[in-house]
Amino acid sequence: MAETMHCYRHPNRETRVSCATCGRPICTECMRQTYVGIKCPDDAKLPRTAQTGVMKPNQILMSLLAGLGVTLIGIPVVALIFELPFQWLLSIAVGYGAGTLIYRAGGRNGGLLATTISVFATAIPFLVWLAPNALAGAADVFGFVSMVLAVVAASLANRRL
Numbered sequence: 001m002a003e004t005m006h007c008y009r010h011p012n013r014e015t016r017v018s019c020a021t022c023g024r025p026i027c028t029e030c031m032r033q034t035y036v037g038i039k040c041p042d043d044a045k046l047p048r049t050a051q052t053g054v055m056k057p058n059q060i061l062m063s064l065l066a067g068l069g070v071t072l073i074g075i076p077v078v079a080l081i082f083e084l085p086f087q088w089l090l091s092i093a094v095g096y097g098a099g100t101l102i103y104r105a106g107g108r109n110g111g112l113l114a115t116t117i118s119v120f121a122t123a124i125p126f127l128v129w130l131a132p133n134a135l136a137g138a139a140d141v142f143g144f145v146s147m148v149l150a151v152v153a154a155s156l157a158n159r160r161l
C-alpha cells in the first residue's frame, strides 16, 4: 500500500501521483501530461529548451570532476598532439572524446552546463601550451585552429539527446 500524499496545490486532495521533475504530489486536476511523464503545472510550463540539460547535483559534480580530469589529462595529450601529424584531425577526435566523457558523466543530459564545462576542459590544455607564445607575440596559428576544432567537437558531443 503506497502512502497517500496530498496535492501541493490542494492540500485537502489525496493523490498517489507526483511530478516527474520536482517530485511534489499533484492531484488529477493539476497533473500535466508531458513527453517525459506527468508533471506539476509549474514544471510543465517550462519550455522544452529549459528542460534539457537539467542535472541533479551529483551529475553536476560528476560533470565538473570529469571536466577537471579532462583538463589535467588533456595537458600532456595536447603536447603530444602538437608533435604528431594530422594535428587538426587528432584535435577533433580528442575534443569529441573529451566532450563525450563529460556528457556521459553528467548523466547524458547535455545542455549548457555540460557544454560549458566541455569547452573549458578542452580549451585550457591547449591554452597552457599556446598562451606563452601568443603572449610573446609569436602565436601558433595552427595550434589555435586545433584548439577551436577541439572545442567545437567537444561542444557538439554534448548536443546529442
Ligand SMILES: [Zn+2]
Binding pocket: 019, 020, 021, 022, 023, 024, 039, 040, 041, 042, 043
Ligand atoms: Zn514539478
Ligand SMILES: [Zn+2]
Binding pocket: 007, 008, 009, 010, 013, 026, 027, 028, 029, 030
Ligand atoms: Zn491539485
